[in-house]
Amino acid sequence: MKNKLILYPSTFLWIKSDKGLLYNSLTYKLSEFIVSPSVAKLCSVLSKPDNLYSVVIDDMCLDEFEKKFICVITSKHYGTLVKINYNGISYMPLLSIQNRQSKLSYLSSITFYIGGTCLKTDYYKQTIFPVSTTQYLNVDDVVLFIKMFHRSCNIKINLVISDINDSKCLNKILEAFYFIKEDVVLYTLADDVLSTILMKKAIHLGYVFHFIFLGSTLKFDIVNRLKNIGSFNVLIFNESEYSITKNIMLSALISKYDVIPIFRNNVNFFKENVYMDNKSIRAVKLSKREVFAHQSINLNFFGDMFVMPDGRVYSNVNMQPIGTIKNSIHQLITNALKKQQAWLLIRNKGRCKQCVYQWICPSPSNYELVKHRYNLCNIVEAEKLK
């Protein structure tokens, strides 16, 4: 008997050589299947938009692979099997972006690295962290730059201060950015804080502080001293630092803080705690919109810009600059949208391109850019061992 197999509009169907994946963006269920030549033929018909996500099948002529494939679809609600004259129709997820032009509204945050000396690391390539340099960003230039557009868009402004004890510098910042103080967050290294007087003044003026701790030097008394004047990021390198951080924060009665793993020759820690594995893939709960987002933009980087103390502007500090603070904001956004830049960096290269989980995996991260390795993933390795 002939029937019609219809996939639901919420179901994504991906095939990479002999492996296929069905993912329902409403139920968040996913199922892998083997792509035999007969199943490949069915999928090929289903994947033609004109077929409206349906294929006619003949019960009498199905092989075991096809039967299994159809069984997965119907039993796990990726689609349905209906009579051939059934009128209901479906359509495959086919992305359409109406306007790809550069827009000011894309900008969501700018992080300014003010400059000055501090602990010398390159952690700023992985997360917001002060840079150590003798250069200083010209605060007047920054203010002029921000004034060009801040009234027309809703953006967050991060100011990363390398030397928090430079009271002259901090006072100048507090004065210069007062006109947009509601949108500003001041980042500094917590360990460097000698006095909180100036910070209390800043908070009184309406500024917000974000303190960065290194897990290796995290101490209860510093946490306790700063807990009422800002929020916290703790950078960790191993599991022991994570446990210590948890305990100290618990003792200080702090429930809201961010723990950020930092890569530094600690591959095993990353493999165990950061890399994607089968369990994390199965925990994915992405809507159709979010899957399409993964296919189009980098959700980690899109909308962010970084200005270094030399005035160069980046869409990601691990990549080439997109201009300088002297360029127009429109020009910078246009450059940020160029294919080789971070905002549109998606999993369309290397091993990811061959992977059936390509579009449900998170967008490429800074860790990958720092490691020069285009995926953080245990799945491929695990498959090799099978």
Place this chain on the structure above:
Amino acid sequence: MCKLLAMNRFRDIRPYEIENNLVNLRQLVFEVTDACNLKCKYCGYGDLYYGYDKRESKYLSVNKAKLLLNYLSNIWNTSITNEESPLTYISFYGGEPLLNIAFIKEIIAYVENLQLKRNILFSMTTNAMLLDKYMDFLVEKKFSLLISLDGNRRAQSYRVKKTTGENSFDKVISNVKALQAKYPKYFTEHVNFNSVLHNRNSVGGTYSFIKKNFNKETTISELNNSEIREDKLDEYDRTFRNKIESIKNSSNCEALEKKLFLGDPKTNDLLLFLHQYSGNVFKDYASFLVNPEKILSTNTGTCIPFAKKMFVTVNGKILQCERIDHSFSLGSVSENEVHLDVNKIAKIFNKYLAKVRGQCSMCYRKRSCIQCFHYIPDIKSQHPSCLGFMDKKRYDMYCSYCLGHLAKYPELYNKIMTKVRVD
């Protein structure tokens, strides 16, 4: 439950959105004159309708237009736009705009001297009766020209000369042919047609006539169905022809539907349906970052003032569109100043939104509403009744209608998703 609650709640428009629309204004339309050299039976400013200022053969004052341009250029040159190189059309509308060519020439010269920080293009809707006199100027300024032509001689027979009552067909065809012959490249790139469907033409006939004679695909519209005078309803009904029916009655309906593509109302409805409900269409990159189910939107399908255009009547009234009742003016321009108060506009606009909000929250089509509140006949009453309201039954019928059309023409899915851009 939370999702449902969010979808049943709506927000007001905010004054800054109107300011933002002024900064990013896409089209400024001047009603150059309310005079016309034709007297078309079904004209929106004619005998069949009410809801417009009395036609007194006036010309829009150049001074008023310049004041408004100064007002906008001040906004445009001091604010940053959303797009790097925004484009604004300055359009001339009537009556028949070419009757006031002096205004058009002076305003264009003025705009060219303003050094506006944006790309400016000029456009015009014309009945083509004076095209022979002014085509050189229109071509020189690269006008986007929209010519009103209903088809062959009989089809054009409602567009009669005001002075003699004679059919305008011969003059219009001769002028358009002359333009095509003298400036073939311009004609290909900048000239389009629009046609009105009525009881003396048909979709198929009009489409074929213009395709055959000018190799262009005309946009065919039904007679305006709002603000019809009570005493003219019979006449309106006699003149009116339904577009879907006209296509259905054509000798080769399926071929015509395919040729018309989005000109077919059913395909156009399908486009809207897929854009709103497929979950596959995104306005821009920023749309990926927003969950539409969690954000509050405004109710009805009414454009936020100046989101698409600004229309200035011959009397200096400022409206958000040329197709709405002049009593909905949002401001005005006098000989001395421009009166536009965004707070006041938002307040009045929100008052209308509030009137139908209850119905909107119950409506099954609220996510893809196309009902402009200006077209709700009793919108000025205490409890207006929305014509576009859909209960579940009506909404299910609407979905079946759209999807039924897709089932008939499955190839439309790929074409709509990959070839159509609506901005």
